[in-house]
Amino acid sequence: MKESASRCSECDRTVYPPRAFCPYCGPAIDAVYEVELGSEGVILSYTVSQMPPDGFEPPLVLSLVETSSGASILCHGEESVIDSLEIGLSVRIHKGEDGLFHFTLK
Numbered sequence: 001m002k003e004s005a006s007r008c009s010e011c012d013r014t015v016y017p018p019r020a021f022c023p024y025c026g027p028a029i030d031a032v033y034e035v036e037l038g039s040e041g042v043i044l045s046y047t048v049s050q051m052p053p054d055g056f057e058p059p060l061v062l063s064l065v066e067t068s069s070g071a072s073i074l075c076h077g078e079e080s081v082i083d084s085l086e087i088g089l090s091v092r093i094h095k096g097e098d099g100l101f102h103f104t105l106k
């Protein structure tokens with residue numbers, strides 16, 4: 001997966017999508033550089049919604065994943081992973097044709 005994130009050389013935080021300046025340090029610090037987002041990560045948090053917003057079918061499985069680059073992104077999961085969901089679980093991530101990030105168990 002070729003997605004870029006930006007990392008700040010001042011505070012070392014990584015954010016996605018990439019920014020022109022660090023959202024933590026502000027525009028006065030000109031210290032961001034591009035890094036690869038990474039296609040693996042760890043689940044920081046997750047939720048399963050049985051009453052998702054319009055456009056999504058229940059159960060909606062969402063996980064906040066910290067990628068290997070250090071950026072945190074929201075990823076969709078399949079119903080089949082619900083019983084395995086756990087904070088700290090290692091996952092693979094990819095961007096689907098729907099333009100959203102998806103995760104699968106490793």
Ligand SMILES: [Zn+2]
Binds near residue numbers: 008012013026
């Ligand atoms: Zn910073």
